Amino acid sequence: MLNQQVIEKLSAIQGIKKFYTEAGNCWTYGYDNSRRHVLPDAVIFPENHQHVVEIVAICNEFNIPITARGKGTATTGATVPVKSGLVVSLEHMNKIIKVEPENRLLIAQPGATNAEVQQAAKPHSFFWAPDPSSSAYCTIGGNIGCNSAGPRAVKYGTTREHVLGLTAVTGAGKTLRTGVKTTKGVVGYDFTRLLIGSEGSLAIITEATLKLLPLPEDKITMQVTYDSIQSATRSIAAIMSQPIIPCALEFIDKAAIGMIRDYSQSYLPENAGALLMIELDGDKDYLPKQAEKIERIIKESGCLEFKIAQSEEEVKELWNTRKALSPALRKIAPKKINEDVVVPVANIPTLLDEIEKLSKQYELPIVNFGHAGNGNIHVNLLTDPDDPAKLEQAYECLSKVFDLVLKLDGTLSGEHGIGLEKKDYISLELDEVNLQLMSDIKAQFDPNGILNPGK
Numbered sequence: 001m002l003n004q005q006v007i008e009k010l011s012a013i014q015g016i017k018k019f020y021t022e023a024g025n026c027w028t029y030g031y032d033n034s035r036r037h038v039l040p041d042a043v044i045f046p047e048n049h050q051h052v053v054e055i056v057a058i059c060n061e062f063n064i065p066i067t068a069r070g071k072g073t074a075t076t077g078a079t080v081p082v083k084s085g086l087v088v089s090l091e092h093m094n095k096i097i098k099v100e101p102e103n104r105l106l107i108a109q110p111g112a113t114n115a116e117v118q119q120a121a122k123p124h125s126f127f128w129a130p131d132p133s134s135s136a137y138c139t140i141g142g143n144i145g146c147n148s149a150g151p152r153a154v155k156y157g158t159t160r161e162h163v164l165g166l167t168a169v170t171g172a173g174k175t176l177r178t179g180v181k182t183t184k185g186v187v188g189y190d191f192t193r194l195l196i197g198s199e200g201s202l203a204i205i206t207e208a209t210l211k212l213l214p215l216p217e218d219k220i221t222m223q224v225t226y227d228s229i230q231s232a233t234r235s236i237a238a239i240m241s242q243p244i245i246p247c248a249l250e251f252i253d254k255a256a257i258g259m260i261r262d263y264s265q266s267y268l269p270e271n272a273g274a275l276l277m278i279e280l281d282g283d284k285d286y287l288p289k290q291a292e293k294i295e296r297i298i299k300e301s302g303c304l305e306f307k308i309a310q311s312e313e314e315v316k317e318l319w320n321t322r323k324a325l326s327p328a329l330r331k332i333a334p335k336k337i338n339e340d341v342v343v344p345v346a347n348i349p350t351l352l353d354e355i356e357k358l359s360k361q362y363e364l365p366i367v368n369f370g371h372a373g374n375g376n377i378h379v380n381l382l383t384d385p386d387d388p389a390k391l392e393q394a395y396e397c398l399s400k401v402f403d404l405v406l407k408l409d410g411t412l413s414g415e416h417g418i419g420l421e422k423k424d425y426i427s428l429e430l431d432e433v434n435l436q437l438m439s440d441i442k443a444q445f446d447p448n449g450i451l452n453p454g455k
Contacts, residue, residue: 001041001084002021002041002042002062002064002085002086003062005062006058006062006064007021007042009058010042010044010055010058010086013051013054013055015047015048015051016044016045016046016047016051017045017047017092018043018044018045018092019042019043019044019045020042020043020044021041021042023039025043026039026040026041026042026043026087027039029043029069029072029081029087029089030080030081030087031072031080032069032072032073032074032075032076032077032078032079032080032419033072033073033074033075033134034074034075034076034077034080034419034420034421035335035385036077036080036420037080038080038081038082038083038084039084040067040081040084040085040086040087041084041085041086042086042087043086043087043088043089044086044087044088044089045089045091045092046088046090046092046093047092047093048093048206049167049169049175049206049207052088052169052204052206053169053173053175055086055088056169056170056171056173056204056450057173059085059086059450060171060172060173060448060450063448063450064085064086064450065081065083065084065085065086065450065453066085066086066087066088066171066204066450066451066452067079067080067081067085067086067087067088067200067452068087068088068090068141068145068200068204068205068451068452069087069088069089069090069142069200070089070090070091070110070111070138070139070141070142070145071091071113071137071138071139071142073132073134073137073138073142074142074146074416074417074419075338075416075419075421076413076416076417076418076419076420076421076422077419077420077421078145078146078199078200078417078418078419078420078452078455079200079419079452080419080420082420082453082454082455083453083454085450085453088204090109090110090111090139090141090204091111091139092111093109093110093111093206094109094111094112094113094116094139095108095109095112096108096112096116096117096120097109097207099120099121099124099212101124101125101126101212103181104126104211104212104213104214105164105181105209105210105211105212106120106121106126106128106209106210106212107207107208107209107210108120108140108207108208108210109206109207109208110139110140110141110142110144110205110206110207110208111139111141112139112140113135113136113137113138113139113140114128114130114131114132114134114135114136114138114139114140114143115135115136115137117140117210118135121212122215124212125214125215126212126213126214126215127212127213127215128162128210128211128212128213129152129153129156129157129161129162129213130143130148130149130150130152130153130158130159130162131149131150131151131152132148132149132150132415133150133326135150140208140210141205141208143159144159144163144166144195144196144205144208145196145197145198145199145200145205145417146197146199146415146416146417147159147160147196147197147415147417148415149371149376149414149415150371150415151247151248151249151250151279151371152247152248153371153374153376153415154240154245154246154247154248154249154371154373154374155245155246155247155248155281155373156213156247158415159196160193160196160197161211162210162211162213163179163192163193163196163208163209163210163211164179164180164181164182164183164192164209164210164211165177165178165179165180165181165192165208165209166178166179166191166192166195166205166207166208166209167205167206167207167208168195168203168204168205168206169203169204169206170202170203170445170446171202171203171445171446171447171448171449171450171451172445172446172447172448176191176203178190178191178192178195179191179192179209181209183211194441197417199417199418199419199452199455200451200452200455201442201446201451201452201455202441202442202445202446202451203445203446203451204451216247216281216282216283217282217283217284218281218282218283218284218287219247219279219280219281219287219315220279220280220281220287220288220290220291220308220309221277221278221279221308221309221314221315221318221319222276222277222278222279222280222291222294222295222298222306222307222308222309222318223275223276223277223278223305223306223307223309223318223321224275224276224278224298224303224305224306224307225257225268225269225272225274225275225303225304225305226272226273226274226275226276226302226303226304227271227272227273227302227304228273228274229253229254229273229274229349229352229353229356230349230353231273231274231301231302231303232251232273232274232275232276233251233274233348233349233352233372234301234302234349235276235297235298235301235303236249236251236276236345236348236372236373237345237346237348237349238297238300238301239278239294239297239298239373240345240373242293242297244280244290244293244294245373246278246279246280246294246373247279247280247281248277248278248279248371248373249276249277249278249279249371249372249373250276250277250278250322250369250370250371250372251274251275251276251348251368251369251370251371251372251377252274252275252276252277252322252325252368252369253273253274253352253367253368253369254272254273254274255365255366255367255368256275256325256367256368256369257272257273257274257275259325259328259329259332259367260321260324260325260328262328268321269304269305271304272304272305275321276298276372277318277319277321277322278294278298280294291308295308322369325369329367329380329382332382333365333380333382333383335383335384335385335386336380336381336382336383337380337381337383337394337395337398338378338379338380338381338416339378339379339380339381339398339401339402339412339413339416339422340370340376340377340378340379340413340414340415340416341376341377341379341401341402341405341410341411341412341413341414342374342375342376342377342405342410342411342413342414343375343377343405343408343409343410344375344408344409344410345372345373345374345375347375347408347409347410348372348375348377350408351377351404351405351408351410352368352377354404355368355379355401355404358397358400358401358404359397361397362393362394362396362397364381364382364383364393364394364397365381365382366379366380366381366382366397367380367382368380371414374414375410375414376414376415379401381394381397381398381401399425402425402428403428406428406429411429412425412426412428412429418455419455420454420455423455
């Protein structure tokens with residue numbers, strides 16, 4: 001519990017309008033989009049950089065744990081305050097400070113949502129490349145903290161490639177300004193990219209300079225169904241080995257197709273074993289030729305059905321098929337285990353074949369979908385966490401999945417991050433040298449260990 005002296009000092013910070021200490025008000029800030037929850041002692045809502053500086057100084061003085069958060073859309077428990085303490089909610093630091101179209105950049109506070117950034121850039125004919133599925137709600141601070149991405153990452157890369165610079169407050173309470181306002185710059189260590197993906201363990205971001213890209217003139221959207229996973233993965237490998245890079249290449253397996261068919265109005269062939277959603281963007285004059293090349297590649301790989309959307313309404317209809325999956329999964333298995341592993345594209349067929357074997361071995365339904373163009377597959381183990389025996393079996397299967405991913409030269413997380421869910425597995429991927437250097441860096445940024453402890 002925060003003592004009265006701490007509460008009085010935090011309450012006295014000039015300009016802060018919201019500060020919760022009652023359990024009922026703090027309750028919802030104890031969880032994110034995982035199943036985990038810990039009640040914080042208090043929640044404070046800074047509105048500018050100086051507020052954060054003062055908050056961190058007080059927490060260092062009294063050794064109070066801090067957990068920074070945006071809107072709580074992360075899935076790994078990354079913003080669950082496991083040591084209670086103080087949650088610093090950045091949702092009121094949500095201003096779009098400046099758009100500089102001539103320099104192709106936008107400056108914003110961390111509480112601005114991904115969608116608000118896109119809306120601010122669009123009138124200038126630009127966009128910000130990261131596009132998580134939660135873009136309407138997730139904040140750019142959260143995108144940066146987890147290096148989140150989405151379907152467009154296959155062509156445009158992740159958040160890490162689209163942040164030019166940051167302003168942040170370290171765990172020691174020091175103001176850190178990183179990066180440049182240019183696309184080139186090699187002076188000093190790259191602290192910008194060190195903070196990206198650090199999940200609030202090194203510093204609290206208070207401002208971000210984002211790199212913008214010109215909006216494409218047009219898009220072409222395709223949906224392809226296959227008789228098997230093998231046929232679909234051959235197409236994925238063929239598409240990604242030629243010069244035309246889709247802006248989205250999404251994969252859905254047979255189990256996922258069955259769920260979509262049962263829980264939406266979408267029509268899919270009864271014998272469909274896999275589905276791809278492919279989207280091309282770019283110059284209006286060249287896109288049709290590019291689509292013809294992609295269609296040839298697809299048909300050479302063998303497919304059951306090939307559709308190209310002919311109108312904006314048809315585009316929405318095709319994407320609704322993909323979007324129907326998450327609600328269906330929530331209905332069937334609201335407490336599923338969802339992992340976002342990544343393997344090299346050429347190893348996707350082996351990954352999916354071996355996961356299918358594990359599903360049979362453990363008698364555990366597994367649903368696979370994701371961003372196939374860069375090998376980022378969401379593996380969903382449909383278990384009942386309220387049944388200890390089933391949960392133990394599921395985690396044994398999950399461990400085998402992780403072993404498989406690493407054997408295939410992959411990584412345990414593509415965009416969800418580590419948080420609490422993967423904390424026990426991180427040493428499978430990182431050796432002692434990596435872990436020790438991470439610990440040393442953490443000590444430099446946050447000597448009292450108050451930022452996001454337990455992560």
